[in-house]
Amino acid sequence: MRIRSCWWIPMLAMALPAAHAARAPASDTVPGRGVAEIEVVSRDATTSAGEQARQIDAIYKRRFRPYLDPVALGRTSDADIRQIFQGAVDAGFYTLERNYALDGAHALQQLKMRGLATKGDYDDLSSLFIRMRDTVDAREIARQGKLPTDDIPDIQDMTGGRTGRTLISVGEGNALLQRRSFSIDQHGVQMVVVSSPHCHFTVNAVADIAKNPALEKAMAKHSTWIVPPYGSFDIADTRQWNVAHPAESMRLIYSPDEWADIDTRATPQFYVFKNGKLQKKIVGWRGKNTEDELISTLNQLGALDPSQKKGPG
Known part of the structure; x- marks a missing residue:
């Protein structure tokens, strides 16, 4: 059965810095082969996010x-x-691990010293830091590249200072983004929906x-409802969604590492917990089939209002 969901890793591959003129084709050198190998791994939709990260890390250690x-x-x-530089940025975009971004910054410094750094390079690295929710370093890299910083949020x-899961609330209008702690309720039923305002399957589900x-x-x-950090960090679209769909108001994941037990690469996904323990995971949206599955799951867990129950069928 075909899973109907938006798959963010292959989509991210199209959003990588390939559009910039300075991006060179992968060459037949050790680093060049590394760039090509990272791309192959990243496009494998059958591999878990953790395994992809391990494979990319192994390539990176060997090639870069x-x-x-x-x-x-x-x-x-x-x-x-x-x-x-390309390998570090690509590995960072796919895994959102900070060490790759820092390596990219070192390589960019070398490009600058040799007179080879372009505005596209600074834009790529700044965008990577934004995807990692590090807007301070994103703004600094943009400043170094003489790029506008007005659209980089605070x-x-x-x-x-608490550790654990966190989410970013976008608020309304020009409100500041706020990173707040989040925990799975240890008492009762709770559902976490991995979603995106850019995913048509999420739109269909709602x-x-x-x-x-x-x-x-x-x-x-x-x-x-939570939004993974792989797509565009477009605050305006999330705010617009929240105005239109207040019952499905979305918050942004700060770091996938905080959500290691939840796959954030595809949307929508429905993780249903009771008393803090995962009871059901539903991936994608197949119309009435998924609707019935959600109803059945919530009914079994006692989360449907008896006066309004409408069972499958």
Whole structure:
């Protein structure tokens, strides 16, 4: 059966910095082969996010890490420096691990020293930091590249230093983004919906749920809608969605590492918990089939209003 969901990793491949003129084709050098190998791994939709990250890390250590010693980097050819920068940025875009972004910054410094850095390079690295929710470094890289910074948002940390899962609330109008702690309720039923305002399957899900009063009421009471960081960090679209769909108001994941037990690569996904334990995972939206599956699951867990129950069929 075909899973009907938006798959963000292959879509991300199209959003990588390939559009910039400075991006060189993968060459037949050690770093060049690394760039090509990372792309192959990233497009494998059958591999889990964790396994993809492990494979990319292994490629990175083999193909790029030997060049990243400061002395070795200074002796590396211009063409290989370009490939190392691409490899670091690509690995960062796919895994959102900060060490790759920092390596990209070192490679960019070398490109700058050699007079080879372009505005596209600064834009690529700044965009990577934005995807990692690091708007401070994103703004600094943009400033170094003489790029506008007005559209890079500030994120106000409201966690009080607590660790664990966090989400970014976008608010309305020009409100500051706020990072707040989030926890799975240890008592009762809770649903986490991995979603995106850019995913048409998410849009279809919300439209179908709205047609079923019992399901709509249960979802409004028990669900939290979260947006993975792989697509565009477009605050305006999320705010617009939240105005149109207040019952399915979305918050942004700050870091996938905080949600390691939830696959954030596809939307929509429905994770149903009871007393803090996962009871059901539903991937994609297949219209009435998924609607009935949600109703059945919530009914079994006692989360449907008895006066409004409308069972499958």
